[in-house]
Amino acid sequence: MNIDKEEFQRQYLDKVAKLHGKPLEETSDGERYQALSSLIRDYIGQRWLLSRRRQRQGKQVYYLSIEFLLGRLTDMYLINLGLRDTVAAAFFDLGVDLAAILESEEDPGLGNGGLGRLAACYLDSMAAESLPGHGCGLRYRYGFFEQDFVNGRQIEVPDDWLKTGFIYEFRRSDEAVEIRFGGTVTPELNGKLRYRHENYESVLAVPYDVPVVGHLNDTVNTLRLWSAEPHRTDFVCSATNRNDCLKTIEYKNDVEAITSVLYPDDSTRDGRVLRLKQHYFLTSASLQAILADLARRDIPLTRLSDHVAVHINDTHPALAVPELMRLLIDEHGMGWDEAWSLTVATISYTNHTIMPEALETWPVDLFQALLPRIFVIVNEINERFCRELWQRYPGDWDHIRAMAVIADGTIRMAHLAIAGSHSVNGVAQLHTRILKERVMSDFHQFYPDKFNNKTNGVTHRRFLIKANPQLAALLGETVGEQWVQYPCDLLGLLPHAADPAFQDKLAAIRRWHKSKLAAQILDATGVRIDPDSIFDTHVKRIHGYKRQTLNAFHIMHLYNRLKADPGMDLTPRTFIFGGKAAPAYRLAKLTIRFINALADKINRDKTINDKIKVVFLENYNVSLLEKLLPATDVSEQIPTASREACGTGNMKFIMNGSVIIGTLDGGNIEIRNAVGEDNIITFGLTADEVLNIYERGGYNPWDIYCGDERVKTVLDQLVNGFLPGGPDEYRPIFDSFLHHGDHFLVLKDFAAYVDAQKELERRYRDRRHWLSMSVRNIAHSGKFSGDRTFTEYAVDIWRLRPEAPVRCYCSADEDFARAEGGCTLSRRPALQATLSNATYN
Structure with a gap:
């Protein structure tokens, strides 16, 4: 402006x-x-x-997601x-x-973790690339929750983020639509089969629009958030009949609960019903609005897929498939075949997990009662799909049953999404390979052209320019300001990787941020940390496969070594944790208590001369992450290999020059391939080794416990009174490893992790070498910009041509970049000349 x-x-x-x-x-x-x-x-x-x-006349993309973690x-x-x-x-x-x-x-309370932050990054990238792409989500009255610690235990407090209003939302009451739940459907045959829906609960979906501003361009896209409000007006409070008031209050509460909170507790049937209501409410409201906009643009529905692309972010919005069919058939009079053809051509699907327990399913009885018309359509989709399978695999009932949308009284949402879309993408090369070869191999064989990879990316505008303006300015001085528009220009840093003058500037910036973060931690926790220590950060949702316990066990091991030898030569370390545990995930909540107890014991022990400090920061969110990124030396990316689809924290940290210690999983592999093996520290089992253990067995955690004294010591310390809280407090963690099989293979990877940590310290002691690693991480981080990722989505999946020139492909697929006229090294001679004498890794 x-x-x-x-x-x-x-x-x-x-x-x-x-x-x-x-x-x-x-x-x-x-x-x-x-x-x-x-x-x-x-x-x-x-x-x-x-x-x-x-x-108005161009093709519009609508990105449906249950979360948008905006910051x-x-x-x-x-x-x-x-x-x-x-x-x-x-x-x-x-x-x-x-x-x-x-x-x-x-912080807007519209998301919780990586799924929602990825969606927010992609909205930013679409606007920056002048792509007409809009988000569709839910306007939660309360966020996931605010996290407090009481005696080291997580306490959930309502995240009342709307208490003072949300200035950037625009209520669009005139565009509200009706959503129907429950009731009965009756078939009617009037030339074409139609269904009459009666005795349903009516809910009003009211849109609130939030602008998504493109970077230094004229594009402003929209994030549309739907709020559930009462629709019925026939309930009144009568002075003579108290039941009227109770019915009115009950109806109002039931309706408003739909968009009350993100991820209702699904451990009960009522909670499951509420989650399913949320998913249908989001998809139905969004699709009704999309078709209404098409009508306002005088575009016939027969050209739907030419003008609209609907993308479903994981399986939460998978009901878009049957809902679009319902709208086309019931509301617009189409026949099944035409409606199905348009639905498949319009919808695309991103899968975010290979873990069976995370592949969403619904019991038929619950689904049918809540969404009777949608169930009829899903059942018909299943019948027709199974007939197709019979044509390919006649008589192979086991194969058909394994692929069916409905089987054994269960509706499988991932199967529905695959059958009802024209594109299915994974979010990292390894993740996509596992989908194709293992988890969804039957579908890949049946639909080989549907599956593709789109490695995740993050917005460098928020996580570098906003979070670390000093570093952004240094990058501009060094490689030119164009790196903001063309993140691949960061490759121009490579000739400076071994330059002491540049390294010293980078080190000074990080030291300033570390001092600032140390002051904030002192204020928040009362723990004084050394800005000259190694800041080792592990911030993620607390979950078994994220393996915060592996990190904590290593810290216990270091502490045990220091207690045995207080004079041990150890570079001072500050271990920083952050993350929330789902309220019903008891073991994850106990993990938080365990880490806080360990921190309390270590931080109070004067005999170790402050060589180790541990802090667990409350209420991890986007704003806290932005403070941690520029101050972090080491980023912990240590999930069980094969369990993390991609991860994006790894990308945000390398943009700020952190060095990753991590497993060969998800995005870590592609980061290693980009930055070189010498600039990342990897360890542990590979994905194939993990999957082979899961499929064939052969691993006994007792063998590790009995054969590695370090492991035995730290596990025994969970239950021998070593930690504050008594010997029984942490027994469920102990049991999860030894009596319940160590499902995420923490003990199996412990020895390799300890060795990797030793290698990390060895490299850190060589200051010039460490700073060179840091520079090279920044230089290669342009490949992981969300601008690159979403231009790939636009061109490959949605057949949408960007208005502006493609900004950055030089560090992605060269052949793809040339084909699309993008920014390749060969097309940018100035950058090519800069790099001609540089060593990439």
Whole structure:
């Protein structure tokens, strides 16, 4: 935007006066934030309108996801509008602390983990690439939860993120649609088979639109969030009949519960019903709005797939398949074959997991009662699909049963998504290979052309430019400002990898961030940490396959060595944890308690001379991650190989120069291939080795316990009173390894992990070598930009041509880049010349 400092100051002071009726010096940081965000909303509004008009006749992409973990928006809006420096200078002159104002903003409670953050990154990338792509999600009244620690235990507190409103949402009451649950369906034959739906519960889906601003362009896309509101008006509170009031209250509460909270507890039938309601509510509301928009654009439904692409992010929105069929058949009079052809051509699906327990299924009885018409359609899809399978595999009932959408009283949502879409993609090369060869091998053989890979990417605008502006400025000085638009230009750092002057600048930036983070940790936890220690960060959802216990066991091992030899030569280490455990996941919650107890014991022990410190930071979210990224030396990416589809934390950390210690899983493999084996530290079982253990057995954790004294010691310390809380508190963790099979192979990888940690310390002690590794990680991180990923989605899957030139393919597939006219090394002679004498790895 073209606005100078003085004009912004004038507009801002005017906004403060209009909103609060008092001078700037009398306002709080919260009031100053309200004025700033209101002014930004004004700036965006006109651009949004023009962008929507410009996109009306083009193909539109709709990205359906149960989560969108946005992070704070104000600073990102300023960056993408090109106003960040102007506003910072204006506030400095006004004597106002911009950082304090930005801290007043709540993180929107619309997601929890990697699935939601990936969706948010992709919205950012679509807008940055001028792709007309929009998100469709749910407007949760409360986020997943706020995490507090009481005596080291996780306590869940409601995340009331909307308590002061959400300035960037625009309510569109005139575009509300009706959603129907329950009731009965009756077939009617009037030339064509139709169904009458009666006695259903009616719910109103009201859209709230949030602008998604492209970086320094004129594109403003939309994230549409649906809120559930009562639709019936025939319930009244009668002064003479108390039951009327109770019915009204019950109906209102049931409706509002649909969008009350992300991931209701599904350990009960009521919780399962509520989750299924959420999934159908999202898909039905979104598809009704999409078809209504098509009608407003005077585009016939027969050309649906030419003008609309619907992408389902994991199986939560897989009901888009039968719901689109319902709308085309029941509401628009199409026959089955035509509707099916359009549905498959319109819908595409991203799979995010290979773990059987995470491949969503629904009991037929629950599904049929809640969604009777949708069940009829799903059943018909299954019948027709099984007839196709019979044609290919006559008489092979076991094969057909294994692939059926409905079998053994269960509806399999991944099977429905595959059958009802034209594209199925994994999110990393290894993940896609496992899908094709193992988990979905039958489907890959049946639909070989549907399966493809799209390795995840992340937005460098948020996780580098916003999180680490000092590093972003250094990169601009070194390789030119074009790296922001063309992240592959970061390869121009390679000639500087061994340059002491550049290394010292990078080290100074990290040291500054480490000091700042140390002060914040002291304020939050009371634990004093050394900014010159190795900051080793493990921040993820707490889960068995993420293996926070492996990290904790190594810390216990180091502590045991220090207790035995206080003079041991050990580079001081600060281990930083963050992450939430699902409220019903008892072992994960106990893992948090265990790590906090270990931290308390170690941090209080003066005999080890502060060589190890451990902190577990409360309420991990996007804003906390942005503080950790620029201060982290080592990023822990240690899942059980084959369990992590891709991971994106690894990409965010290498963008900031962290070095990964990790297993050969998901995105770690592709990062290793990019940065070189010398610039990442890997260990442990491979994915194939893990899968072979799962399939064939042969692993006994007692063998490790009895054969490795280090393992025996740390496991015994769980149950011998070594930790605060007593000997029985952590027995479920002990039992999970020895009596329940060590499912995620923590003990199996322990020795290799200890050796990898020794190698990490050895490399860290060679300061120049470590800084060279850091530079090379940054240099190769452009490959993992979400801009690259989503242009691949656009061209490969949605057949959508970007309005602007393709920004970055030089570090992705060269053949693909050339075919699409993208930015390859050969097409960028200046960069090619810079790299001609550089060593890639």
